[in-house]
Amino acid sequence: MDDRAARLRQARLAAGFETAAAAAEAHGWNRNTYASNENGNAPYSWRRARDYASAFGVRPDWLYDAQGAAVGAGAASDTGQPRPAPVIGRVGADPGGEVLLAGGQAPPEFAPLPPGGTERAVALRVTGHSMRGLADDGALIYFEDQRTPPSPDMLGQVVVVELDTGEVLVKRLLRGGAPGRFDLESVAGPTRRDARLRWAAHITAIVPPWQARRILIQGD
Structure with missing residues (x-):
């Protein structure tokens, strides 16, 4: 084991x-x-x-x-240094904004916390050019993995969402045609209409590719 x-x-x-x-x-x-x-x-x-x-x-x-203690509060490790944010998947390989979550076999990647980031901070790596104008190939997109419903201040913003189907997407959040439904506008690609969401999260930082290459940390 x-x-x-x-x-x-x-x-x-x-x-x-x-x-x-x-x-x-x-x-x-x-x-x-x-x-x-x-x-x-x-x-x-x-x-x-x-x-x-x-x-x-x-x-x-x-x-x-095995970073830090098994239990406890705060975002600092036992050394007093902030814990890095895990890179939990890739986005941008297709125009639909679909996130391909990382599996358990590949070595994990981590990145330093963004300004204001907490222990819930996670990141996505951009792959390909379908998100040009928002984030280029190789960029990092950070968000807080808090799993809360969409809030009014997210309307009109590009956010990370999970649909009731389990898909995780990066989309612009728009009001749908019925209560509890949302339209999801792609950076490049068709808009998905009247989607039901499990949660939505603001993007808290975008790091350009040249900087992302410098700060990524390879796990074991």
């Missing part, structure tokens, strides 16, 4: 779940997927680490790559 899987098992036991099956059932996870994550057969992604950490009451950065 690798260290990441061992920390997951440790967190599950500390949370009072005697078996992996019991934890999966309590939180609505697929039993086989969770078991494979815990026994090390399928390394889990940063996004899934966030879900597991929230369920078990530990810090996601500790669970994912």
Whole structure:
């Protein structure tokens, strides 16, 4: 069992779940997927680490790559340095603004926190040229992964959203044709009409490609 899987098992036991099956059932996870994550057969992604950490009451950065203490508050590591923001996926390879979330197999990437960033800060790497005018190929797009519903001040802004289908997109948020529905305008591409959203998040910073290349940190 690798260290990441061992920390997951440790967190599950500390949370009072005697078996992996019991934890999966309590939180609505697929039993086989969770078991494979815990026994090390399928390394889990940063996004899934966030879900597991929230369920078990530990810090996601500790669970994912052993940064800092297992529990505690604040965005500083044990060395007093700010924890970096994980790069959770790619965006811009197609004109639809779809985010391809990072899987568990590739080495993780991290970037320094943007101004005003918190421990919930995450980043996306721009791939290709379909987002030209907003962010060029190789740029970093930061947002706070707070998973809250769209707010009125997001209307007319380019934001990160998750649809009720599970798709994560970077789109301009517009009012839809019915309450609780939104139109999603692409930087380049067709507009999606009357979408239902799980959450939306403001973009907090965009780092140009030349600077992104300097600041990216490769994980293990």
